Amino acid sequence: MIxxxxxxxxAVAGREVAAExxxxxxAGKAGENTAADNHPRHNxxxxxxxxxxxxxxxxxLRARDREVRAHELAHLAAAGRHARGGASFSYERxxxxxxxxxGGEVNIDTSEVAGDPSATIAKAAQIxxxxxxxxxxxxxxxxxxxxxxxxxxxxxxxxxxxQRDANIAGxxxxxxYSGTNEITPMIDLLA
Numbered sequence: 001m002i003x004x005x006x007x008x009x010x011a012v013a014g015r016e017v018a019a020e021x022x023x024x025x026x027a028g029k030a031g032e033n034t035a036a037d038n039h040p041r042h043n044x045x046x047x048x049x050x051x052x053x054x055x056x057x058x059x060x061l062r063a064r065d066r067e068v069r070a071h072e073l074a075h076l077a078a079a080g081r082h083a084r085g086g087a088s089f090s091y092e093r094x095x096x097x098x099x100x101x102x103g104g105e106v107n108i109d110t111s112e113v114a115g116d117p118s119a120t121i122a123k124a125a126q127i128x129x130x131x132x133x134x135x136x137x138x139x140x141x142x143x144x145x146x147x148x149x150x151x152x153x154x155x156x157x158x159x160x161x162x163q164r165d166a167n168i169a170g171x172x173x174x175x176x177y178s179g180t181n182e183i184t185p186m187i188d189l190l191a
Contacts, residue, residue: 054095061092061100068101071134075106075141079130082109082123106130108144112151117159124152 050058072087083106090103110127113119128148131141 050095058094058096058098061094061102064102065100068104071136072104072106074133074135075108075130078126078133079106079108080126082126082130083107084109110144110147110151112155117155117162120155121152121159124148124155128152 068089069087072089076083076087085107087104087106089101091099092102093099108127108130113123125148128145131137131144131148134141137145
């Protein structure tokens with residue numbers, strides 16, 4: 001079998017956070033804590049009691065987990081068919097033994113639509129919306145939005161060139177039908 005060509009370029013929208021990175025096999029299904037992760041025997045303390053400091057850390061991790069998941073869900077919802085798979089997360093294990101999402105990403109197809117500048121313009125607009133969809137876009141998100149704007153500008157330029165070429169071809173054909181390249185003089189008469 002001959003490969004269809006290189007995969008389309010993708011951009012990663014999301015927050016970059018230094019944290020324990022789990023492989024899909026180790027993480028289970030993306031975005032879900034497994035039963036083993038939340039089982040009491042995996043908790044940091046066998047009696048289930050946490051110090052005030054540990055409880056504060058758990059609250060902080062829970063808030064971060066909600067923020068990260070909402071951020072990536074916003075990217076996914078806005079990216080539509082241009083998203084390549086679901087969101088992937090990086091996790092940190094809290095003092096309670098549970099895993100909390102502390103970073104995430106969504107892969108988005110950022111390739112141009114070959115031979116169709118109008119479709120490329122529409123796709124670039126959707127990519128830009130997806131990159132800026134979260135309430136607080138990251139630096140990486142803003143970079144992708146800028147790249148999408150550049151892709152749209154290039155496609156608009158290509159579309160304008162196609163229209164100019166079509167107008168020139170139409171004008172050339174018009175002159176060919178008239179049999180002359182001269183412009184007919186006109187006289188304005190005023191009464």
